[in-house]
Amino acid sequence: MIIPLLLIVLGVVLFVQSRRWPAAVQNVVLPGSVALVVLCLWHIGAAAQERPILPTPKLVAVALVNLVADGTLWRYVIASVFRVSVGFVLAAAVGIPFGLVVGWSTRAFTAFNPLVQGLRPISPIAWIPIAILLFGIGDGSAVFLIFLASFFPIVVGTMAAVRNISLVHVRSAQNFGLHGMELFRHVVFPASLPQIITSLRIALGVAWLVVVAAEMIAVNSGLGYMIIDARNQGMRYDLVVAGMLVIGAIGIVLDLGIRRLETFDEVRWGYAKR
Amino acid sequence: MTDHSEKGSLFTSQRFSDFPSMKEALIARKIEATFMIAPLAMKLVADGVPVRIVYLGHRDGTGIMVGTDSDIQDFAGLRGTKVAIPSRYSNQNLLMHRMMNQYGMVDGDITLLEMPPPEMPAALANGDIDGYIVGEPFCAKSELGGWGRVLYLTKDIWPDFVSCVLVVRKELIDEHRPLVQELVDGIATSGKWLDSDMVHRMDAAEVVGKYYYNQDPELLKFVLSKPPDRVKYTDLKPMQKNFDEIMALANQTGIIDKHMAFDEYVDNSFAPDVFTLTVPFDRLPMEPAPDGPGTPVTPAGGK
Amino acid sequence: MKTKVLFVVVVGLTLLTWAHISLNVGWDTVKANFGLATEDGHYSLTVGFLPVT
Numbered sequence: 126m127i128i129p130l131l132l133i134v135l136g137v138v139l140f141v142q143s144r145r146w147p148a149a150v151q152n153v154v155l156p157g158s159v160a161l162v163v164l165c166l167w168h169i170g171a172a173a174q175e176r177p178i179l180p181t182p183k184l185v186a187v188a189l190v191n192l193v194a195d196g197t198l199w200r201y202v203i204a205s206v207f208r209v210s211v212g213f214v215l216a217a218a219v220g221i222p223f224g225l226v227v228g229w230s231t232r233a234f235t236a237f238n239p240l241v242q243g244l245r246p247i248s249p250i251a252w253i254p255i256a257i258l259l260f261g262i263g264d265g266s267a268v269f270l271i272f273l274a275s276f277f278p279i280v281v282g283t284m285a286a287v288r289n290i291s292l293v294h295v296r297s298a299q300n301f302g303l304h305g306m307e308l309f310r311h312v313v314f315p316a317s318l319p320q321i322i323t324s325l326r327i328a329l330g331v332a333w334l335v336v337v338a339a340e341m342i343a344v345n346s347g348l349g350y351m352i353i354d355a356r357n358q359g360m361r362y363d364l365v366v367a368g369m370l371v372i373g374a375i376g377i378v379l380d381l382g383i384r385r386l387e388t389f390d391e392v393r394w395g396y397a398k399r
Numbered sequence: 400m401t402d403h404s405e406k407g408s409l410f411t412s413q414r415f416s417d418f419p420s421m422k423e424a425l426i427a428r429k430i431e432a433t434f435m436i437a438p439l440a441m442k443l444v445a446d447g448v449p450v451r452i453v454y455l456g457h458r459d460g461t462g463i464m465v466g467t468d469s470d471i472q473d474f475a476g477l478r479g480t481k482v483a484i485p486s487r488y489s490n491q492n493l494l495m496h497r498m499m500n501q502y503g504m505v506d507g508d509i510t511l512l513e514m515p516p517p518e519m520p521a522a523l524a525n526g527d528i529d530g531y532i533v534g535e536p537f538c539a540k541s542e543l544g545g546w547g548r549v550l551y552l553t554k555d556i557w558p559d560f561v562s563c564v565l566v567v568r569k570e571l572i573d574e575h576r577p578l579v580q581e582l583v584d585g586i587a588t589s590g591k592w593l594d595s596d597m598v599h600r601m602d603a604a605e606v607v608g609k610y611y612y613n614q615d616p617e618l619l620k621f622v623l624s625k626p627p628d629r630v631k632y633t634d635l636k637p638m639q640k641n642f643d644e645i646m647a648l649a650n651q652t653g654i655i656d657k658h659m660a661f662d663e664y665v666d667n668s669f670a671p672d673v674f675t676l677t678v679p680f681d682r683l684p685m686e687p688a689p690d691g692p693g694t695p696v697t698p699a700g701g702k
Numbered sequence: 703m704k705t706k707v708l709f710v711v712v713v714g715l716t717l718l719t720w721a722h723i724s725l726n727v728g729w730d731t732v733k734a735n736f737g738l739a740t741e742d743g744h745y746s747l748t749v750g751f752l753p754v755t
Contacts, residue, residue, distance in 0.1 A: 178521055200725045207722040210715055254423050261429035262413065262420070264727070342420050345413075346726040353416050354613055356517040357753050389703040409746040414753060421750050433750030485754070516754045534754045571747075578745050612753040 126172070129165040136162040180363040185370065188363040197351075202375065204346035205336050208264060209379075212271025212339075213332045217325060220276045224283025224321075229313060234284070241284075245277040250338050263344055270339040275328035282324020286317035319395020322386045329383050333376050348372050408581055412611070417515065418486055425450065431568040432582065437642075438649050439488035440566045444664040445655050449569035451666040452637055454583050456563035457590075460622070460630030461491055462538035463550040465530040466523060471550060474498050480529035483514040483522060490562055491532045493648040497557065523547055534562050535622040535630060536614060543621060554628055561641050572666060583669040584676070590632030592678045597624060602683040636670035 136158040143154040164182055171181040180188075192198035227233045227241070249270040256266035290313060298312040340349030348368050355364035387396055413430065415421040418439060424430045426448055434456045443450055463482075465471045471480070484492045495511060514522060519531040520541040530550065531537075541547025553560035565586065567579055592599050600623040608616035622629060639661045649655040723732055 178524070203718065203721045204726045207718040210718055214711060214715060253420065257420060257423040257429065258427045261427065262415075262424050341416050357416075357612070357614065386707070389706075391703050411746070411748050413748050413750050415750055416752075418752065421752065424750065430748050430750050432747060434752070435750075537754060565749075575745065578747060582747065582749070614753060 126169070129168050133162050133165045136165070178362055180366055184363045185366045188361075188367045189370070192364075192367060198371065201346055201348050201351050202371065204344070204350075205340070205348045205372075206375065208267045208339060208347065209271055209329075209332050209336055212268045213275045213329055215268070216272045216275040216279055216328065216332070220279035220328075221283050221321060224280040225287055225309075225314065225317070227280070228284035228287030228317075229309070234288075238284070241277065241280055245281065248338075249274045249335050250341075253338075253342060257342060262342055266342045267336075267339040267344055267347075270342075271332045271335055274335040274339075275332040278328040278331055279321075279324050282327065283317065283321050286320030286324070287313060289320065290316045315391065319387075319392045322383075322392055322395075325386070326380065326383050329379055330376065333372070333379055336372065348375075408578055410582060410585065414611075418488075425566065425568070428568060428570075431571045432579075433566055434563045435566055436486060436489040436491075437561050437564045437645060438490055438493060438654060439486065440564055441642075441646065441649060441659065441664050442488055442655050443566075445657055445659060450566050451569055451572060452564045452642075452664055453567050453572070453579060453666050453669045454565040454586060455561055455635040455637060456565060456586075458631045458634060459553045459558075459560050459562075459628070460535050461494070461532065461553045461560055461562055462535070462629075463530060463532045463556075464519075464523060464538050464541050464547045465550045466526070467546055467548045469529065469548075471530065474502050474551070474556075477530060477550075478502075478504060478508050481510045481512060481527075483512045483519050483528045483531035483533070485516050485533050486513055487652075487654050490560065490645060491534070492654075493645060493652065494553065494557055494560065495532060496648055496652050497644075520544060520547065536618045539618055539622045539625075543618065552629060559634070559638075559641065561637075561645065564637065580669050584671055587635060587671050587673055588676050588678055590635055591673050591676055592680065593623075593632045595678065597627065598682070600624060600627075606683050633673055635673075637665045637667045639665075 139154055139161075140158040143151050143158070146154065167179075168182050171177070171179045189198070192201075227237045252270060252273055253266070256269045260266040260269050294312055294316055295308070298308055303311060336347065337349035337352055340347040341353055344350050348371055352365050352368040355361040355368065387393070415424075415433075418435060421430075421433055421435060422439065422443065425433055425435075426443070437452070440450065440452050463474075465477075471477060482495065484495060486492065492511065495509065499505070499508065512528065514528075514531070516533045516537045519528070519533055519537050522528045523531060523541055524544065524546045538547070538549065542549060565583070567582075572579055593603055594600075601620055604619035604623055605616045608614045608619045612619070642661050642665060646655070646659060646661075650658055723729060
């Protein structure tokens, strides 16, 4: 009990003191001290429970080490990343062209926007029966749910991107004699790309968020499956929390990966520099 | 436990996380056979889904649990309390109503809450509910955890209690009779093997817990041995007197709104005479079948 | 940019699919799904269950 309390004090001191340190050090110390304090509070909370449901950080660390050692973690990470990638890439492949067309054509926008806005707020969990009907049990249904979850943010983001293109760009291009597909390829698409990438980033976050729900349907692998399955077991809440941590960590990695898209020359103009 | 039977058919088991998904997969004919709670299977038939109950998964194996320190000593003590049930369409729910009938209680005297079985032990520990009724191993979990006490085991209040049944699509029965027969024979043989020797049950707990259910083998060993008749795997032919009673209770509670005759939803022509079955194996190898994630059908250790 | 992104997506998805099938699904299942017989014409039946009695 005394050690975590001391560590909390240490975390707070580091946090406050780091104000005077170089920026590079702050970048490590600030998130580090917050994580340390959260970890200690977690430990104190878990240790204080009368009936242990929430595992201590140490138990979770042991569970993680075991998962790594017997290879399960690797298998499950692959399964989840596979389902999310396939669902997300399909959503982007269908959603971006669809969003471009619907955003560009006023008639298409009037026709499709209400449908898109109506379907968008429906939780993927509600689609489970339809997913099972269409794709049965296993990977198909899971991919379908992730597809749905990421499709709508992409469509809405792309539509908005096209509709927000400055008229000046379009008019001057038209003055230069660009029309139809030419105009689309050389002006509309490049001009909306930065916003499209932002919508992809949001969509990937949502897709990864939905992985637990998507793996509720009769699959035998994946991080979401691991969490759901751990609840069936004895006192294996350490696995639940371990699964949560791994999902969070991979979420960070995925976000870093997709942010790489923002560094390409073609789109860098679209993001404000700080 | 048998992967390829001697006739060469390949049976794989697919674990589900909830009954609704399982039900939908069966309705959509994405799976053709499954173990499910008996009244739910009957409800599907009543709703026009072409399925039949061909065998039972086990008998008994359900208990009513209350907190260790609670002053509830018998069913009458449950009046005014909150008790969790696994599903409206479970026979556990109907058993509660059967007991309420016996004790002269009416709807509302006990608040019945639907809750996923894995959450029940924690809910009892937290005091969110006063008791629960569910299939094993979720009774044993509270008992071993120290915060739960068995109020009743089904063997003492509704002997030969039917919880889960093997449901098969009608098309499979019509087109592939020998395959269904093979499946039922396999389950009956495993049941006979399980009930013939406590060593077998301990083997099953070890293998099933580790490789199929992903549950603590010690928990399953407890379920299968304390006492041994806590759950039974013989005598699994669907009997009319059990099902007529379930049907009457289902009609009384309104979960099934029409009366159906036994023959409309049960086809017990596959149920073999267990005495004539020979069990071709004794001890189990302490490893799963080798060929990948498709897990062999293992009726052992639960439903 | 397009080529780079496309390359990463295609290679990434291929590797992931390969790893997922090898580790989790099993090539036999894939073959069976494509109608390539794995069991010399024998029947295959999947039986559902929940880990509760």
